[in-house]
Amino acid sequence: MMRPNVDRDSAAWWERVAGHEFAVQRCDRCGTRRWPARAFCPACRTEAWAWEAVEPIGTVVSWIVNHQPFMPGLGTPYVVVMVRLAAVPGALAWGNWHGDGEPQAGQLVEAVYTDVENGVTLVNWRPYTA
Template sequence: MRMEADRDSAPWWDGVDRGEVLLQQCADCGVKRFPARAVCNRCQGRKSVWVPAEGTGRIYSWIVNHQKFMPDVPVPYAVLCVRLDEGEHILMYGNLVEGDPTQITQGMRVEAVIVEGLVQWRPLSR
């Protein structure tokens, strides 16, 4: 289920709709951040731009759900917390859409894919 876009997140959702994974970048100090917010944590700057993300990272944490909540979602399914390659401080969540949820390991490389308007993750094949 998709969240409703707000002033800060609308450019993110626009990017997802175009098939892009974007990060907000402070126009003053250059630090990248996610999720979107009005003020930079590093320099307190209020100007930002949106830049493409590499779309790759390592699994930091995860859960594997074995209970069927929705009829069209197969079980078990995994929800991942991924630390993006852009920085230790940038974390994104999403489902594992390819691969075996029982074979997930910490630090496993994954790449973003956009499925039904949401950023999801699959094992990196490179």
């Protein structure tokens, strides 16, 4: 199985996802939330930040039906959604669709954590069920 590309900035995020927690970075100086993880705040350029757990919800921006098997054993076709995160409005996340039928642009969704082999957990999306 292909593994996510974990780097210095994203390692702690992947550890939190393995515990089924969705977190973003929050700047200690100006309070700006950011995702994906990076070393500097885009608003004030400080390096001071902390992880903050947030509700893993957002809205569908777009989606595709993928017919190309990118990983061994992954059946096709499958739907991939692009989601605008509610906690970080400028941030987009991608994942597989875990809902019945096709997603709709503007649809409210929530994260669902999919544990796969070798300790890897992926973030996928389903219709919001609050």
